[in-house]
Amino acid sequence: MMLTVTDVTVHYGTFEAVSGASLEIGDGEVFALLGPSGSGKSTLLRGIAGLEPLTGGTVAWDGTDLATTPVHRRGFGLVFQDGQLFPHRDVAGNVAFGPRMHGASREERAARVRELLELVGLAGYERRRVTELSGGQAQRVALARALAPRPRLLLLDEPLSGVDAELREQLAVDLAGLLRAAGVSTLLVTHDQEEAFALADRVAVLDGGRILQAGPVREVWRRPADDRVARFLGVTTVVDAHAADGVVTSPLGTLSMNVEDGPVRLGLRPGALRLDAGGDIAGEVVSLAHRRDHLRLTVRVAEGLVVQAMAPVLADPAPGDPVRLTADPDGVAITRPS
Numbered sequence: 001m002m003l004t005v006t007d008v009t010v011h012y013g014t015f016e017a018v019s020g021a022s023l024e025i026g027d028g029e030v031f032a033l034l035g036p037s038g039s040g041k042s043t044l045l046r047g048i049a050g051l052e053p054l055t056g057g058t059v060a061w062d063g064t065d066l067a068t069t070p071v072h073r074r075g076f077g078l079v080f081q082d083g084q085l086f087p088h089r090d091v092a093g094n095v096a097f098g099p100r101m102h103g104a105s106r107e108e109r110a111a112r113v114r115e116l117l118e119l120v121g122l123a124g125y126e127r128r129r130v131t132e133l134s135g136g137q138a139q140r141v142a143l144a145r146a147l148a149p150r151p152r153l154l155l156l157d158e159p160l161s162g163v164d165a166e167l168r169e170q171l172a173v174d175l176a177g178l179l180r181a182a183g184v185s186t187l188l189v190t191h192d193q194e195e196a197f198a199l200a201d202r203v204a205v206l207d208g209g210r211i212l213q214a215g216p217v218r219e220v221w222r223r224p225a226d227d228r229v230a231r232f233l234g235v236t237t238v239v240d241a242h243a244a245d246g247v248v249t250s251p252l253g254t255l256s257m258n259v260e261d262g263p264v265r266l267g268l269r270p271g272a273l274r275l276d277a278g279g280d281i282a283g284e285v286v287s288l289a290h291r292r293d294h295l296r297l298t299v300r301v302a303e304g305l306v307v308q309a310m311a312p313v314l315a316d317p318a319p320g321d322p323v324r325l326t327a328d329p330d331g332v333a334i335t336r337p338s
């Protein structure tokens with residue numbers, strides 16, 4: 001079972017909000033659309049759902065074009081930012097809504113509600129009024145409600161953005177487990193790279209209505225297609241380097257990385273370099289900034305190159321101090337010079 005989106009374009013009047021987007025979502029796969037605000041993520045999701053007319057391209061399920069299939073007949077489950085629960089129904093009434101529309105019996109509905117509330121960690125909440133739920137609980141109920149009619153595809157538009165920052169990280173982990181447990185194919189829209197990488201198997205990075213790169217999350221994380229994608233994925237410094245026989249040489253010394261020979265660019269994320277007395281990169285502290293649980297150092301290394309590095313708060317180096325750094329290959333992305 002597969003969703004195939006081919007060359008989809010969506011206009012608002014004369015403005016092209018999505019341009020020629022193509023993607024596929026396979027059975028049980030979680031696919032994230034990641035991009036900055038206004039990049040067209042929600043518009044593409046709405047086009048796939050049938051909520052926004054396409055001005056070009058096709059959305060097909062198992063090879064059948066859905067152009068004439070209205071939203072409610074596509075068999076897709078939708079969850080938006082604010083959950084949009086029915087305020088006058090209790091939790092069970094909300095979750096049972098889809099199965100009721102599909103003609104499920106009272107017993108079937110009760111069993112499905114119990115099963116789903118268990119899945120989302122809200123067993124026993126059947127009779128709770130939805131107005132008495134926390135933001136995180138309300139989102140779980142919205143998810144249970146969307147899953148109840150057994151959708152063939154789940155469409156989630158920024159499902160965690162209405163939730164407090166402290167809760168988000170935990171909810172993302174819960175949601176990842178829950179989507180795997182439900183085994184449902186999912187398209188997720190988010191502007192938060194960590195959320196996309198925590199939840200998805202594959203990701204497409206959008207900007208200006210276009211998909212800049214799509215692929216397995218680790219691949220996109222390690223090998224951004226260009227500097228624009230790299231910067232959107234948290235890269236702050238780009239360093240020219242050269243690869244030969246699995247060793248990348250740059251002003252930061254040598255790193256063992258599995259990459260084809262030739263000129264490459266190293267994209268450094270804030271965690272890529274850290275203070276380490278035994279490290280093989282020598283430099284001098286330019287300035288430092290205190291963060292909640294670490295120090296962010298600005299360090300001048302070889303050939304005048306200035307980089308960011310992390311240090312423990314207790315290290316407390318001063319500007320002008322000589323320091324040594326170690327590079328963590330996990331924090332380093334590789335791109336080809338364009």
Ligand SMILES: Nc1ncnc2c1ncn2[C@@H]1O[C@H](COP(=O)(O)OP(=O)(O)OP(=O)(O)O)[C@@H](O)[C@H]1O
Pocket residue numbers: 012015017035036037038039040041042043044191
């Ligand atoms: N109903 C509309 N009428 C006109 N323009 C719209 C409409 N909805 C969105 N747009 C415009 O289309 C572009 C894409 O919007 P969209 O909501 O898809 O972006 P997004 O990536 O989901 O952003 P966000 O993360 O802020 O929701 C934006 O420039 C937006 O201003």
